[in-house]
Amino acid sequence: MILERLERDSYARVADLAAGLGCSEMTIRRYLSRLETEGLVERSRGGAAITRRVRLEFALYERAQTRRAEKAAIGRAAAALVAEGERIVLDTGTTTLAMARALRGRKGISVVTTSLAIVSELLHAPGMECMLLGGTVRDTSPDLYGPLLEDNLSRIHVDRAFIGCDGLSADGVLMTADARVARATTLMMEKSAKTVLLTDSAKAGRNSFIAFGKVEQLDTLVTDSGMPAEILNLARRAKVEALVVSAEKRKGG
Numbered sequence: 001m002i003l004e005r006l007e008r009d010s011y012a013r014v015a016d017l018a019a020g021l022g023c024s025e026m027t028i029r030r031y032l033s034r035l036e037t038e039g040l041v042e043r044s045r046g047g048a049a050i051t052r053r054v055r056l057e058f059a060l061y062e063r064a065q066t067r068r069a070e071k072a073a074i075g076r077a078a079a080a081l082v083a084e085g086e087r088i089v090l091d092t093g094t095t096t097l098a099m100a101r102a103l104r105g106r107k108g109i110s111v112v113t114t115s116l117a118i119v120s121e122l123l124h125a126p127g128m129e130c131m132l133l134g135g136t137v138r139d140t141s142p143d144l145y146g147p148l149l150e151d152n153l154s155r156i157h158v159d160r161a162f163i164g165c166d167g168l169s170a171d172g173v174l175m176t177a178d179a180r181v182a183r184a185t186t187l188m189m190e191k192s193a194k195t196v197l198l199t200d201s202a203k204a205g206r207n208s209f210i211a212f213g214k215v216e217q218l219d220t221l222v223t224d225s226g227m228p229a230e231i232l233n234l235a236r237r238a239k240v241e242a243l244v245v246s247a248e249k250r251k252g253g
Helices: 002-009 014-021 025-037 052-065 068-080 094-103 116-122 147-154 179-190 229-237
Strands: 011-013 041-044 047-050 087-090 109-113 128-132 158-163 173-176 192-198 210-214 220-224 241-245
Touching: 002 011, 002 014, 002 025, 002 041, 002 047, 011 014, 014 025, 014 047, 025 041, 025 047, 068 094, 068 192, 068 220, 068 241, 087 094, 094 109, 094 116, 094 158, 094 192, 109 116, 116 128, 147 179, 158 179, 173 179, 179 192, 179 210, 220 229, 229 241
Parallel strands: 087 109, 087 158, 109 128, 158 192, 192 220, 220 241
Antiparallel strands: 011 047, 041 047, 173 210
């Protein structure tokens, strides 16, 4: 509850936390001390603020909960495309993260990624090689960008790139909200034999800050059944394979 309050307000005084949670200031100080030891909060005189690490974790968690069933289904379908012995690159994002989870247990696959979350997911996956490309950590998301990353991406060649987007216009333009991500994703597309876009239908018709590609550049589009027919038809006319999945709810969520 303390972490949720700090995530919402960035900073809170001990007295306010105690009043809001119905406990003594001594109790709040004790919990803040523990949270500080765990690296989750930064204490100051009379209050505390959440650390950057926790802000990133909260942000990633919130994005992952949006259309969770659709992302999981898309991730499973994308993972099924990968054959043993393939070298693939995974873009940053919660849908590619869902794909990484679906790849756990597979063997003989080499994964290159810019995402710290994906590396964490695959770190102890037996029989799978995982490579994190170097770079600068983005301030709003647990992934990398910058000249070092771009140089490393320019040196690789993979069988398939699995990418995401923040927006997919009606005329098939792929867009993202962050120019730093756009450059990395463009390089992934250039350095792969085939490109697969993973996107849920909520991105359809959404305009974002910067364009980085077009549907015609894809080999495969993996999406859910809510994707508008005009975009699916656009992909098929461009000879792009369109895989449409149903988001079925599993037991236990």
